[in-house]
Amino acid sequence: xxxxxxxxxxxxxxxxxxxxxxxxxxxxxxxxxxxxxxxxxxxxxxxxxxxxxxxxxxxxxxxxxxxxxxxxxxxxxxxxxxxxxxxxxxxxxxxxxxxxxxxxxxxxxxxxxxxxxxxxxxxxxxxxxxxxxxxxxxxxxxxxxxxxxxxxxxxxxxxxxxxxxxxxxxxxxxxxxxxxxxxxxxxxxxxxxxxxxxxxxxxxxxxxxxxxxxxxxxxxxxxxxxxxxxxxxxxxxxxxxxxxxxxxxxxxxxxxxxxxxxxxxxxxxxxxxxxxxxxxxxxxxxxxxxxxxxxxxxxxxxxxxxxxxxxxxxxxxxxxxxxxxxxxxxxxxxxxxxxxxxxxxxxxxxxxxxxxxxxxxxxxxxxxxxxxxxxxxxxxxxxxxxxx
Amino acid sequence: xxxxxxxxxxxxxxxxxxxxxxxxxxxxxxxxxxxxxxxxxxxxxxxxxxxxxxxxxxxxxxxxxxxxxxxxxxxxxxxxxxxxxxxxxxxxxxxxxxxxxxxxxxxxxxxxxxxxxxxxx
Numbered sequence: 001x002x003x004x005x006x007x008x009x010x011x012x013x014x015x016x017x018x019x020x021x022x023x024x025x026x027x028x029x030x031x032x033x034x035x036x037x038x039x040x041x042x043x044x045x046x047x048x049x050x051x052x053x054x055x056x057x058x059x060x061x062x063x064x065x066x067x068x069x070x071x072x073x074x075x076x077x078x079x080x081x082x083x084x085x086x087x088x089x090x091x092x093x094x095x096x097x098x099x100x101x102x103x104x105x106x107x108x109x110x111x112x113x114x115x116x117x118x119x120x121x122x123x124x125x126x127x128x129x130x131x132x133x134x135x136x137x138x139x140x141x142x143x144x145x146x147x148x149x150x151x152x153x154x155x156x157x158x159x160x161x162x163x164x165x166x167x168x169x170x171x172x173x174x175x176x177x178x179x180x181x182x183x184x185x186x187x188x189x190x191x192x193x194x195x196x197x198x199x200x201x202x203x204x205x206x207x208x209x210x211x212x213x214x215x216x217x218x219x220x221x222x223x224x225x226x227x228x229x230x231x232x233x234x235x236x237x238x239x240x241x242x243x244x245x246x247x248x249x250x251x252x253x254x255x256x257x258x259x260x261x262x263x264x265x266x267x268x269x270x271x272x273x274x275x276x277x278x279x280x281x282x283x284x285x286x287x288x289x290x291x292x293x294x295x296x297x298x299x300x301x302x303x304x305x306x307x308x309x310x311x312x313x314x315x316x317x318x319x320x321x322x323x324x325x326x327x328x329x330x331x332x333x334x335x336x337x338x339x340x341x342x343x344x345x346x347x348x349x350x351x352x353x354x355x356x357x358x359x360x361x362x363x364x365x366x367x368x369x370x371x372x373x374x375x376x377x378x379x380x381x382x383x384x385x386x387x388x
Numbered sequence: 389x390x391x392x393x394x395x396x397x398x399x400x401x402x403x404x405x406x407x408x409x410x411x412x413x414x415x416x417x418x419x420x421x422x423x424x425x426x427x428x429x430x431x432x433x434x435x436x437x438x439x440x441x442x443x444x445x446x447x448x449x450x451x452x453x454x455x456x457x458x459x460x461x462x463x464x465x466x467x468x469x470x471x472x473x474x475x476x477x478x479x480x481x482x483x484x485x486x487x488x489x490x491x492x493x494x495x496x497x498x499x500x501x502x503x504x505x506x507x508x509x
Contacts, residue, residue: 326460379455
């Protein structure tokens, strides 16, 4: 283990990618290109996008897979949805656990006015559905929910919140960036109207891939317009004629994402979740023994493959820096682009150290992390500050 | 001095003096979020930092912490508006500054250049 890197930052992007993903990416680049609705080329790239849509549908619980559209990632998708739905920020109920891919569009898009209603979470990052319902007012038009926190790994009750959204005739937008491929998602059963995901995390695709599902009956104005290779004579779109994938699509990336989806389906999401929960609970127990470390999470709850902690004596950034540069263990320090959750979970202002695993993480790697943290916190307890 | 002649001792001292790597450039860190809103930069050196070199960095000023018992010892120099941190044996260290304290970067750059120049004299 001397110089081998232990990668525990899968919530940022999964690594290494499975062989099948690398092979699919390379094969797509080597094969004759085939664009959506463009040209007559038959080969491995032909139909790659639709195969991927079908597999994504299986993973996300979407039978109507043709309503899954590709984008450059979750942030891109969140922007397209939030702007396209034409809802003002003050008509949205959302939570303290959201990522900046949702918060920043709400607070900064010139077409979206006002400030959203933020529902708090508890110390573990859990949002009580009753508080979501209580936050709904006469002007609320949508609920936007992060299914799995990228800080604590806490999974929200997306089904119950979907029920609340339906009861109050609200649009329901679900962010499954952290849960897609690692936690069962039932988008249609949960009454979602829009779901967005990224391709390069639990789905094992490459960066720059992702997308969203949009229920057919939901009016969403396309934000981008351009060539689609389809109905080229049409310049003006009538209502109902909207197209959501414009310009040349990232076919090699989508082919790789499809291979990632097949990898996940073959392994089985339930199996992936079972293994990851076991590993996270193992890590929780190991870290709970270390003095000066406070874990932000609840071991008794089933969580996503993420665990955050902070030291009562050291800065999160120092711990992550030492882990990476002294022990070759890659974690992440800071606010993790989710700035609101930290005050609710009792994290310091500089955030947490986040450990995030994949189904391929080994127990020995978590042992090495715990051992390194023992050494780091022990060394700090004995350290003496000198001043020049 | 057992087992080491005066000549050898001098040679060892010389190696330690020449261990001071040269400063090459300062680049914006890839980890933008890591230092809680401060601007992080990596100072790149031509070779690994020795304990003597780290000792010289202390002169930049601030509270100095050196965790020698780690697998690879870690140091940190912390002042009101900047933090310098690195690991013994690495050929770079990080400096994080507040937005209004970017002048500190130039001060450190100047100090590193002088450190090398003085060593060569």
